[in-house]
C-alpha cells in the first residue's frame with residue numbers, strides 16, 4: 001500500500017482535496033449554486049451551531065452523492081454492545097480481566113462491528129452525558145459496510161494488529177501504540193490484517209481536548225503538531241448488492257442500505273475531522289526530586305465535564321521514562337479515588353503489577369475502591385536502591401479515568417469469561433511492618 005499522507009495539528013481548520021480533482025473545494029464560500037465537479041455540499045456538525053468559537057466544530061464535505069440517499073434504517077442485532085447499565089448488580093470489587101479472546105478466523109469470521117463488546121460505562125446517550133468502554137476483537141475486514149456512532153466520539157487504542165481505517169475524510173493507518181479518534185457521526189470502515197484486538201473509550205456529548213498545561217508552560221505532554229488528520233480520498237463505486245451503513249444510535253445498532261460507497265468525499269474543509277497520535281511522541285514530565293506525582297501528568301487527551309477540572313473521561317498513559325526520585329516509594333501509591341479507573345495494557349507490563357495484568361486484558365478500580373501495588377511490587381520497591389532507573393521500558397499501559405461511577409455489563413462480568421477471580425489475592429500477602437518504638441525501618 002502506498003504511504004498514506006496526513007495533515008498535522010490538533011483541531012486545525014484543515015482543507016483537503018483529492019489530487020484527482022484539483023479545485024474541488026469551492027472558493028470563498030461553502031454553498032455555491034453548483035459545486036465544482038457537480039459535487040453535493042454537506043455539513044457535518046460536531047457542536048451546536050451556537051457554540052462559542054473556541055469549541056465550535058464542523059466540516060464541509062463535497063461528495064458525489066449526499067448521505068441522505070439511503071433506504072430506511074432497520075434494527076441490527078448486536079448482542080454485546082449495550083448502554084444498559086443495569087444488566088447486573090453493582091460490584092465495587094477490584095476487577096481484572098485476562099486478555100480478551102480473539103475469535104479464530106477459521107472458526108468464525110468477525111469484523112470490527114461484530115467484534116465490539118461493551119465492558120463498562122455510565123451515563124446516558126440521550127442526555128448527552130456519559131461514557132462507554134468497549135473492547136473490540138476481530139479477524140476480518142469490513143466489506144461493503146461502514147459504521148458510525150450517533151452517540152459519541154470513539155477513542156480507539158489498538159493493542160494487537162494494525163487497523164486501516166477508511167473514513168469519509170480519508171484513510172488512516174493505526175498501529176498498536178498509536179491511538180485514533182473518530183468523532184460522533186463520522187463514517188468509517190475498518191480493514192484488519194489478522195487477529196486484532198483493542199480498546200475503545202466512547203464519550204457522549206463532549207469532544208476530546210488537549211489538557212491545559214498550567215505551569216508546565218507552552219510545550220509538553222502531547223504536542224499539537226503530532227496529531228495527524230487524513231487527506232481527502234474518494235472512490236466512486238456503485239454497489240449493486242447494497243452497501244450497509246451501520247449507525248450506533250442510543251446504544252443499539254441500525255443498518256441502512258444504499259447502492260454506493262459512502263467514501264465519496266472528493267474534498268473537505270473544517271475543524272471536525274478524525275485524527276491519530278503516536279504515543280511515542282508524548283513528552284513525559286516526571287518527578288525529578290522526590291515523591292510520586294499524580295498520574296494526571298500523563299494525560300494525553302481529556303473530555304471535560306462542566307465542573308472545572310473534572311473530566312467525563314481522561315486518557316492517561318504510563319510511558320517509558322526515567323525514575324529518579326530520591327527517598328521515595330517510586331511505584332504508584334495506595335489509592336482510593338472518587339474517580340473510576342479502567343486500565344488496559346498495550347504491551348509489556350505495568351509497574352504496579354509485574355504479573356497478572358497482561359497485554360490485551362484490563363482492570364477496573366471503581367469509585368473509592370482501594371487499590372495499588374501488589375505485595376511483590378511493594379516489597380521490591382521499598383527495598384530498592386534508588387538509582388536512576390528506566391521505568392516501564394518497552395511497555396505501554398493506559399488508563400481511562402472517569403468522574404462517572406461505572407457499571408460493568410453482563411458481558412464484562414459473565415459472558416467474556418475472562419474475569420480473574422483471584423485478583424484480590426495479589427494484595428493478600430501485604431503484611432504489617434509497624435514497629436512501635438522503631439521509627440526508622442529498613443525493609
Ligand SMILES: O=C(O)Cc1cc(O)ccc1O
Nearest residue numbers: 294295332333335341352371
Ligand atoms: O495504577 C493505578 O491505579 C493508576 C495510578 C497510577 C499512579 O501512578 C498514581 C495513581 C494511580 O491511580
Ligand SMILES: [Fe+2]
Nearest residue numbers: 335337341371
Ligand atoms: Fe489508581
